[in-house]
Amino acid sequence: MRIIATVESISTSCLEVAKFTATGGVPGVQKQARWQPPLHEQFKLNCDTYLTATKAILAIIFSYAANIDCYDPLDPNGNITVTFDIYQRTDHGYLARVTLENYYLYRHIDKPGWKLGWTWDNNEVIWSMSGAIATDRGNCSSYSGSQMPHSCRKDPIIVDLSPDDSQNRSEHCCRGGLLSASSIDPSNAFSSFELEVRNLGDNPLGQAPNSLTLMAPGPGYTCSPFLETNPTVSSDFGGLRQVPVLRTWKSSCTYSSFIANTLPVCCVSLSSFYNPSITSCRNCSCGCREADKNTASCIRPSDPLTRSSEDSKTEIVECTDHMCPVRVHWHFKNNYMKQWRVKLTISNYNYNRNYSNWNVLVQHPGFSQNATTYSFNSSKLPTLGLHDGVSLFWGIDYYNSELLHSDKDGVGLVTTEILLDKDPNSFTVRNGWPFPRRIYFNGENCEMPLPDTFPMLPNGSSSLRPTYCVFSLSLILLFLALLLL
Numbered sequence: 001m002r003i004i005a006t007v008e009s010i011s012t013s014c015l016e017v018a019k020f021t022a023t024g025g026v027p028g029v030q031k032q033a034r035w036q037p038p039l040h041e042q043f044k045l046n047c048d049t050y051l052t053a054t055k056a057i058l059a060i061i062f063s064y065a066a067n068i069d070c071y072d073p074l075d076p077n078g079n080i081t082v083t084f085d086i087y088q089r090t091d092h093g094y095l096a097r098v099t100l101e102n103y104y105l106y107r108h109i110d111k112p113g114w115k116l117g118w119t120w121d122n123n124e125v126i127w128s129m130s131g132a133i134a135t136d137r138g139n140c141s142s143y144s145g146s147q148m149p150h151s152c153r154k155d156p157i158i159v160d161l162s163p164d165d166s167q168n169r170s171e172h173c174c175r176g177g178l179l180s181a182s183s184i185d186p187s188n189a190f191s192s193f194e195l196e197v198r199n200l201g202d203n204p205l206g207q208a209p210n211s212l213t214l215m216a217p218g219p220g221y222t223c224s225p226f227l228e229t230n231p232t233v234s235s236d237f238g239g240l241r242q243v244p245v246l247r248t249w250k251s252s253c254t255y256s257s258f259i260a261n262t263l264p265v266c267c268v269s270l271s272s273f274y275n276p277s278i279t280s281c282r283n284c285s286c287g288c289r290e291a292d293k294n295t296a297s298c299i300r301p302s303d304p305l306t307r308s309s310e311d312s313k314t315e316i317v318e319c320t321d322h323m324c325p326v327r328v329h330w331h332f333k334n335n336y337m338k339q340w341r342v343k344l345t346i347s348n349y350n351y352n353r354n355y356s357n358w359n360v361l362v363q364h365p366g367f368s369q370n371a372t373t374y375s376f377n378s379s380k381l382p383t384l385g386l387h388d389g390v391s392l393f394w395g396i397d398y399y400n401s402e403l404l405h406s407d408k409d410g411v412g413l414v415t416t417e418i419l420l421d422k423d424p425n426s427f428t429v430r431n432g433w434p435f436p437r438r439i440y441f442n443g444e445n446c447e448m449p450l451p452d453t454f455p456m457l458p459n460g461s462s463s464l465r466p467t468y469c470v471f472s473l474s475l476i477l478l479f480l481a482l483l484l485l
Contacts, residue, residue, distance in 0.1 A: 074363065074440075076384045078104035080179070080216065080253040082116070082223065084208045085232050087245040093127065093198035094206045094246075098158075099172070101190040102179040105381055106361045106392050107255060107443030109216045113177010116158045118209035122201035126151040131173030131193030132158050149198070155211075160191060170194045177217070181443075183379055184359060184394050208249035216253075220260030223253040257445065263287050266326040266446035268439050273333055274429070275455040281322035285447035289319055298323065299351060318349040318406055325350050326403075326441050328360060332434040332455075333417065340366070340427070340434070341419050344376075344393065346441070348403045348412040355403035358414075359394040361440040366420045366427070367391040375400065375416035388437055430457065 072078055081101045088095040100114065115135075126134055129150045138153035160177040161169070172192045180188040200206060208226040215221070226249035233244045267281035289298055298319035317325050327347045334341040346360060367380060367389025376393040383390050395401030395414060404412035427433070432454035439446045 073384055073386060074361065074381065074390055074438075075105045075107070078107065078254070080104070080109075080214065080221065082212060082214070082251045082253060083232065084226060084249040084251075085245040086206045086247045089206075089246065090196065090198075093124075093196065093200050095194065095196050096206075097170075097192055097194050097245075098132075099190060099192040100179065103182055103189075104255075104443065105183040106181050106359055106440065108181040108184070108357060108359070109177065109179040110356070110442065111176070111178065112217050113160050113175075114179065114217065115177075115215040117155060117211075117213040117215075119155045119211040120209050121207045122203065123154070123199050124197050124201070124209075125149040125199050126156060127196040127198045129158075129193065129195040130168050131170030132160050133168075134158055150195075158193070160193070178357075179216075180357065181359060183381065183392060184357070184377075206247065212251045212253070214253045216255075218260065218262070220255050220257065220262075221253045222256065222259060223251050226251045255443075264447050265324065265444050266328060266439075266441040267322045267324040268436070268446050268448050269327060269329045270435050270449060270455055271329070271331045272429075272434065272455040273331075273335070274457060277455060279449045279453050279455055281320075281324060281327060282447060282449055283321045285322040286324035289323060315353055316351045318351065318411070320349060322447075324447070325353070326355070326446075328439050328441060328446055330362075330436055330439075332429075335429065338422055339419055340422060341417060342434075343415065343417050345413055345415040346403060348405055350405045350412075351407070352405060354405050354412075355442065357394070357401060358403045358442055359392060361390065361392050361443075362436050363388050363390050363438040364436045365389060366423075366434075369421040369423050371421070372419045373416055374418075376414075378418075432456075 081103060083097075083099040083101070085097045085099070086094045087097055098116070100116070102109065125140070127149050134151035134153065134156040136153055136157065137149070137151050138156070140149050140152040143149055143152070161174040162176045163174050165174055170193055172190065175188065175191050177191075178188070179191060180186075182189045197206065208228070210225070212223040212226065213221075214223055229248050229250050231244040231246065231248045233242050235241065236243050264286045267285035269281050270279040271277075298317050300319045315325060317323065325348065327349065329343075329345040329347070331343040331345070332340070333343050344360070344362075346358070348355060361381075363386070365388045368387075369389070371378070371380075371391065373393065375396070377396055378391055378393050381390045381392055393416070395403070400414040403414055406412050432451055435454055436448075438448065
């Protein structure tokens with residue numbers, strides 16, 4: 001790692017400094033008359049102690065940073081909970097139900113879907129499974145007969161079935177690995193599958209597996225160990241009878257962009273009605289274009305789009321200065337007496353990827369007032385310790401819920417206008433107040449422009465009167481002109 005390499009270089013430098021101090025000259029120049037081995041050994045010992053302490057401090061800092069990054073003040077209770085229920089014992093083992101519940105308000109699991117993995121405590125095998133499949137059966141050579149185990153791996157990887165699968169289904173299964181954000185579509189924010197487990201070994205009562213991992217769909221999630229909790233209770237006879245399962249364990253999985261270690265996927269550009277200039281996304285917001293023109297990391301709009309580019313599994317984006325797959329543009333459009341209007345546009349620069357069930361989260365103090373959104377669904381989210389308002393936007397079914405990819409005819413985009421009420425105690429057009437503090441696309445933080453590049457007021461203007469006043473003044477002048485005729 002880069003950190004270790006840096007520490008090792010510090011170690012080499014420390015040894016050179018030790019020689020320099022001991023010899024009283026340039027490192028590598030020997031002055032035997034002034035050479036004092038005890039001093040050198042003592043300095044080396046102090047240097048080694050310093051390096052050991054430095055490594056420990058760095059490890060603590062980066063571990064702390066990773067844990068802090070899992071906490072999101074815009075969604076303090078967000079997590080994906082995995083529940084392992086043993087609901088029936090059999091002659092050879094038990095039947096279990098595994099449920100994934102997405103409690104993130106605005107982070108969803110997109111295609112190709114989740115992958116769930118664990119490690120068995122003993123030598124358990126998955127004899128059968130419904131609602132999902134294990135990706136590898138493993139070595140089942142110790143079993144014989146007409147029916148073989150579904151998976152004999154000690155560390156199976158489980159994936160969801162697609163909605164089109166008509167066989168081997170279970171209740172609340174088969175969503176293709178997709179989980180909606182809980183504030184957008186709570187009915188599709190959970191999924192479950194069932195399995196029969198055999199070969200329990202020394203623990204006939206059954207035990208939840210260890211080392212839970214979640215890919216959703218890529219890295220970034222860290223799962224806590226399974227902890228036994230109160231048994232899950234379901235209702236029977238129309239809710240008249242409560243039926244608990246035999247045993248229940250739960251694990252909480254949280255996302256960290258620090259662990260995911262991926263490039264940003266979006267950037268933000270800004271504009272306003274009072275300034276003709278546009279604040280573009282920062283250069284290389286999502287990486288820089290490769291110097292080699294033979295690579296296919298991006299395609300210029302003038303270049304022909306080949307079939308191989310359209311069918312490629314690698315994301316290919318339009319060549320831009322920011323190189324982001326998605327750009328969110330915020331335009332301050334109008335300033336009225338008691339309200340102000342914004343136009344929000346999301347553009348997809350991918351040539352071979354659509355964003356289904358996309359969402360955009362905007363943090364801005366103006367959202368603490370009433371707001372009307374015309375072409376998107378929207379919802380205000382609760383915040384913890386933030387004075388700004390937070391609003392979540394997503395598409396309308398069968399209208400703009402899918403952000404289409406770009407093609408030779410142009411960039412795929414969706415847009416809406418937002419009308420916000422004014423708070424007279426806080427609203428201002430000065431110092432970049434009308435522009436967002438933070439924007440997220442599909443749960444990922446978008447790269448914001450630097451504050452000193454925000455659209456500024458015209459020279460000599462400290463404020464702008466609402467357009468309503470200008471309109472009223474125009475009417476008065478028109479009335480006076482008619483009187484003079």
